[in-house]
Amino acid sequence: MKKHKIMQVLSKKIYKEKFVELFLENDLTPFPRPGQFLHILTGGAFIRRPLSIAGCTENSVRILFEIKGKGTKKLSEISKGQYLDIVGPVGNNFPLPDRKKEISLVAGGMGLAPLLFLASQLISEKMNFKFFYGARDKGHLLDFLLPKGDYKKFISTDDGSDGEKLTVVEMFERKLNNEKTDIVFAAGPYQMLKALSEICRNNNIEAYVSLENIMFCGLGVCQGCVTETINGYKRVCRDGPVFDHREIKWT
Numbered sequence: 001m002k003k004h005k006i007m008q009v010l011s012k013k014i015y016k017e018k019f020v021e022l023f024l025e026n027d028l029t030p031f032p033r034p035g036q037f038l039h040i041l042t043g044g045a046f047i048r049r050p051l052s053i054a055g056c057t058e059n060s061v062r063i064l065f066e067i068k069g070k071g072t073k074k075l076s077e078i079s080k081g082q083y084l085d086i087v088g089p090v091g092n093n094f095p096l097p098d099r100k101k102e103i104s105l106v107a108g109g110m111g112l113a114p115l116l117f118l119a120s121q122l123i124s125e126k127m128n129f130k131f132f133y134g135a136r137d138k139g140h141l142l143d144f145l146l147p148k149g150d151y152k153k154f155i156s157t158d159d160g161s162d163g164e165k166l167t168v169v170e171m172f173e174r175k176l177n178n179e180k181t182d183i184v185f186a187a188g189p190y191q192m193l194k195a196l197s198e199i200c201r202n203n204n205i206e207a208y209v210s211l212e213n214i215m216f217c218g219l220g221v222c223q224g225c226v227t228e229t230i231n232g233y234k235r236v237c238r239d240g241p242v243f244d245h246r247e248i249k250w251t
């Protein structure tokens, strides 16, 4: 199936000066699933940049990113009506959970993006879940983007400038007694996912994490994105980005 596409920008919003939301025309096949990402030529860099799919309808695909370096800076300068060179959808997806399970989504920082897509899917499937979301500080918190719906939201910031003054992992652990969880879907920085994995292991909770390793080819060829697992080295772009947390050899 041809995954290389030229897709038009339908709309663009900038939040808090450094976060950009783009809606692109949806020319993707097959229809994307939560956890998958797009590999985008940004114009600012020769190598494509991986960005999670933050939402998808028949007509549009949503991405949400933080301006970090030259690639995302250049991408932030694109305007409505212009076109992007995209490979996607790439990678695997979060497995759709059994609806009898107590589901928790745990997002740290820009790990929010893939979990927005998953939350929308769970809402449309009429499944219950809890959403734990933490950011460094108020200036990095995008909780207003959480989809509307009848689910519990728990918000934290590391410095306490909004929500609870905890990391998202600390908040998740503290709530475990009252907020039963059978299965976790998580995305965010490596150290956050590592800490969360330990808590899930200690509490016998099933968990799937989305890794954000630096990528080059995004095609499973260069081995530049590998992570060590109990089953040998795996390519995050092709075998992931979503892994069962017990599979990863955390460093």
Ligand SMILES: Cc1cc2nc3c(=O)[nH]c(=O)nc-3n(C[C@H](O)[C@H](O)[C@H](O)COP(=O)(O)OP(=O)(O)OC[C@H]3O[C@@H](n4cnc5c(N)ncnc54)[C@H](O)[C@@H]3O)c2cc1C
Pocket: 037, 045, 049, 050, 051, 052, 053, 064, 065, 066, 067, 068, 069, 070, 071, 072, 073, 110, 113, 114, 211, 212, 213, 214, 215, 241
């Ligand atoms: C599967 C996947 C999904 C992602 N989804 C999102 C998302 O939805 N929203 C979002 O804001 N970010 C996401 N990222 C991270 C995003 O790809 C990087 O922030 C981006 O590539 C940085 O490019 P740059 O040219 O702006 O920065 P650079 O100038 O290349 O580097 C700036 C900083 O970003 C880090 N970085 C560079 N390339 C990557 C990379 N490929 N992956 C991770 N970190 C990198 C560098 O170590 C450096 O600290 C995702 C990463 C992966 C692997």
Ligand code: FES
Pocket: 214, 215, 216, 217, 218, 219, 220, 221, 222, 223, 224, 225, 226, 235, 236, 237, 238
């Ligand atoms: S980025 Fe080349 S194998 Fe994953």
